[in-house]
Amino acid sequence: MSDNVVPAVINLDVTGPVINRHLYGHFAEHLGRCIYGGFYVGEDSEIPNEGGIRLDVVDALKALNIPNLRWPGGCFADEYHWMDGIGPKDERPAMVNTHWGNVEENNHFGTHEFMALCELLGAEPYISGNVGSGTVKEMSDWVEYLTRDGDSPMVRLRKRNGREQPWKVRFWGLGNEAWGCGGNMSAQQYAAEARRFGTYCRDHGDNKLYRIAAGANAGDYAWTETLMKQLGELGCAYRPNGFMQALSFHYYTIPGPWHDKGDATVFGTDDYYRTMVKAAYVDELITGHSNVMDCYDPGKAVGLVLDEWGTWWNVEPGTNPGFLYQQNTLRDALVASVHFDIFHRHADRLVMANIAQTVNVLQAMILTDPDTKALVLTPTYHVFEMNKGHQDAASLRVDVKDALPTRDVEGTSLTTVSVSASRKDGKVLISLSNLDADAAADVELDLRGGTVADVRSRILTAGELQAHNTPGAPETVAPRAYEQVKATNGGLRVHLPAHSFVTVEGRVG
Known part of the structure; x- marks a missing residue:
């Protein structure tokens, strides 16, 4: 973590x-x-x-x-x-x-x-x-x-x-x-x-x-x-x-x-x-x-x-x-x-x-x-x-308790963690991005008004920001199953490696 x-x-x-x-x-x-x-x-x-x-x-x-x-x-x-x-x-x-x-x-x-x-x-x-x-x-x-x-x-x-x-x-x-x-x-x-x-x-x-x-x-x-x-x-x-x-x-x-x-x-x-x-x-x-x-x-x-x-x-x-x-x-x-x-x-x-x-x-x-x-x-x-x-899907508001992590980019503050969520047909989908090129982040999701079961997560990332797909290597950057999403007393904790995109899906109970 x-x-x-x-x-x-x-x-x-x-x-x-x-x-x-x-x-x-x-x-x-x-x-x-x-x-x-x-x-x-x-x-x-x-x-x-x-x-x-x-x-x-x-x-x-x-x-x-x-x-x-x-x-x-x-x-x-x-x-x-x-x-x-x-x-x-x-x-x-x-x-x-x-x-x-x-x-x-x-x-x-x-x-x-x-x-x-x-x-x-x-x-x-x-x-x-x-x-x-x-x-x-x-x-x-x-x-x-x-x-x-x-x-x-x-x-x-x-x-x-x-x-x-x-x-x-x-x-x-x-x-x-x-x-x-x-x-x-x-x-x-x-x-x-x-x-x-x-x-x-x-x-x-x-x-x-x-x-x-x-x-x-x-x-x-x-x-x-x-x-x-x-x-x-x-x-x-x-x-x-x-x-x-x-x-x-x-x-x-x-x-x-x-x-x-x-x-x-x-x-x-x-x-x-x-x-x-x-x-x-x-x-x-x-x-x-x-x-x-x-x-x-x-x-x-x-x-x-x-x-x-x-x-x-x-x-x-x-x-x-x-x-x-x-x-x-x-x-x-x-x-x-x-x-x-x-x-x-x-x-x-x-x-x-x-x-x-x-x-x-x-x-x-x-x-x-x-x-x-x-x-x-x-x-x-x-x-x-x-x-x-x-x-x-119906959007779900994401409220952050503290300030999101940022990075100064030539005088402009860039927020490096981004999250959005929605609900449809009894399921929730949460999308999380870590824009930091080098540092990982963890998002502690306090899920209220219901529980989430049958969680399935995927990640899109690569060793380098420059990674891309070609006819000879078509899956250099492709989604993979992801295990670093853990249940907590109040919801889920999602680990976000540097420069990664993660989705978390689950059934709302």
Whole structure:
């Protein structure tokens, strides 16, 4: 046991806001090898596939209970014209992906392929519409094509393309990063566009849209305030006017300057701690945007969505710089575990989050090797899998009796032990992270309002922070059964080795 003991109290019978399963959402953009060579290999591929969709990728993601998938971007969304991606593949026009590598795409992965992917995954589709270079009619037609039954021009077109019944598609993004690649608009300009586009994105039948306005870059709270003013009506209670149901923001963990973000696998302890400080900053950002929203919407009718988050490093040497391919280490896994603890604490306002991105891009769940065709599960993947029991569970407040251990990082105080907990279906799941690179810690859990039996624990760690998985060593960083969780008179004592993530599950009695 360590000298660093953290006493914490969890009241098992006092539940808080439900942790929306969509906080564990994903993001797939036409970027590098995320779609082509990742999700989609084509029907003629020797890799097992269904309609060109790579089945081992599907199986791996299904094991995460993936709740939603955002597509087609990202910046790509505001140059994508969906009509180019339907109909016979040999008749679809090619396009140039000007944002990511300036490569030509054949549009073989389009609307029907994406919807087939979501059906295979059991995930809800989240479609980002083209506000930047598209038209209101184009997006309105897309909604009709996907979700309307009966008889209309778009319904007839869908049926000619092989789909009789409409799909359910709730989540629609009204553009992406309108302050930048989505049009370089001011907040006022974008608010007007969002009102216009949101008006003509119609509910068809029982498919009720959940429109997500393109929100702020990191800490641009003025952008959030403008949207809250323009897209709702003030009064005795804030009344969203129907143009949107949520607004988003984006934040990436980047410890270095934009032109040199740092290496994914070659880094020192100082780099590691700077990364953890940047990761923890998302708590301040969510708090800031929530506070602005609370001024106008104290009843929390409008949701907050973090639909792009994750680490962003320099690309791997020898790869196309526009493809954003990077390795994924234990450091990335701890960035994810800390993010989820923070998300759980903000479950009253934060309703969705999407890791960027699912396959072969940025902080990916899965890496596919183009030479060996191997599939590698990253350390970040394992955090999602270990934490999946939090989806749609009631959050449990974690109260710490004394101050949590901290470390000074260039003048910023970094809390090095992080804990969150939830309860669902008679079971409790507790997630614990120790961010200290060198020192172990013990968490003494005083569990009140019930008992916990049939305890099962797992740990994710490695000998080095830089440890990562490759086709030749796919389980260098993988979860393992863990025995250093001991029953006490009041609950449990959990030993946390340095740089580790631990989950504890049990039946509540």
